[in-house]
Amino acid sequence: MTAAGxxxxxxxxxVPSVIEGAFRFEPAVYPDSRGLFSSxxxxxxxxxALGRPLFPVRDVSHNRSARGVLRGIHYTATPPGRAKYVYCPYGEVRDYLVDLRVGSPTYGRWEMTELSGDNCRALYIPVGVGHAFLSLxxxxxxxxxxxxxxxxxxxxxxSPLDPAIGLPIPDDLEIQQSDRDRAAPTLAEARERGLLDDYDLCRNVEAKLWR
Structure with missing residues (x-):
């Protein structure tokens, strides 16, 4: 075992996340002279982990990022909300989950995971939980x-640079962000503006994904 629980x-x-309802998946990796294989x-x-297979899939997308690109913290208004399953098949990123659900027992907490084409880890991100990553x-x-x-x-x-959240961003990288992400509000500002969603609402919407 790699962590408690x-x-x-x-x-x-x-591996259960410190973020309520989120999980990390660490598959076996089989390298050889040709490369590697993993699922x-x-x-x-x-x-x-969740008592049921993956939610019905409506969208599969990917992005490609230069070293130093910081994307997020992104989330989807609920409803409709979006649950996500995320992995990095090539390269390496420092991935961050941030609980943005007002009333959640882990509201405001974050967790960092190294995702790469070598370790093949994946993350389940519940409805209402924010996601960001930094390309390494x-x-x-x-x-x-x-x-x-x-x-x-x-x-x-x-904003992923909100000091109240305190994401560990390396000092030795020249950070690149989109205009949208640079202008994003802090967690406190987003809450004051009513831009964050209620924990119970997010959990109810998430449960309905499998119905």
Missing amino acids: SRTVGGVTV PYQDAAFAE RDDSVVVYVMSEGYVPANELAV
């Missing part, structure tokens, strides 16, 4: 498997 199912270690998603491991290598690719399609008006952001 973790368990291994079919070669995948399932970042397996039904049995996901069902062990050029051409890092992050894949998103999502429960809902992309609607620009529903996509929101909180």
Whole structure:
């Protein structure tokens, strides 16, 4: 086991996050002279974590980022909300989950995970939980498997540089952000403006994904 409460199912270690309802998946990786093989998603491991297989998939997307690109903290207004399953098949990123659900027992907490094409780790991100990552290598690719399609008006952001959140951003990288992310409000500002969603609402919307 790699952490308290973790368990291994079919070669995948399932690790509960410090963020309520989120999980990390660490699949077996099989390297050889040709490269490597791994399965970042397996039904049995996901069902062990959440009691059911992956949500019905509505959108699969990916991005490619230069070293130093910082994306997020992104989340989707609820409803509709979006649950996400995320992994990095190429390159390396420092991935951050931030609980933005007002009333959550882990509201305001964050967790960092190194995702890469070498470790093949994946993350389940519940509805209402914010996601960000920092690319540590050029051409890092992050894949998103999502429960809902992309609607620009529903996509929101909180500043990843908000000192009250305190994400550990390395000092030795020249950070690149989109205009949207640079202008994103702090967590406190987003809450004051009513831009954050209620924990119970997010959990109820998430439960309905499988109905």
